[in-house]
């Protein structure tokens with residue numbers, strides 16, 4: 625699928641739906657679903673270390689990445705989000721022993737499904753960030769934000785557009 629920024633006279637064009645044009649100062653909304661024990665603590669460390677990262681992310685805390693029901697991702701994309709980041713403990717570090725292994729398998733399937741129905745693969749991203757990796761969390765958020773900015777606004781399958 626196409627991954628380059630499209631711009632027409634300073635405006636941003638949606639990759640999935642080229643008929644949708646947003647103003648040049650458009651900012652994506654990214655839903656960040658983070659496991660409580662590692663990634664959420666990592667994001668907290670980013671804040672307490674005063675490391676800068678894009679303000680586009682809206683964080684939801686879950687007990688473990690395995691708690692992330694694919695429905696959370698689909699619902700986010702259908703309503704407000706232009707992209708979703710799911711982040712958990714590194715493989716082998718899950719506080720519920722194997723939760724992130726289950727999550728990893730589930731994410732592969734949900735990513736394929738979303739791609740099949742027409743979402744760009746970069747709309748939903750996954751990462752492993754530990755509680756001690758505040759700077760890494762900032763880098764991940766920066767990368768996801770940059771990727772979503774390149775894709776433009778998400779209008780496909782938004783509830784208000786399906787009338």
Ligand code: FES
Pocket residue numbers: 659660661662663687688689690712713717718719720723724
């Ligand atoms: Fe963090 Fe399971 S507790 S991924």
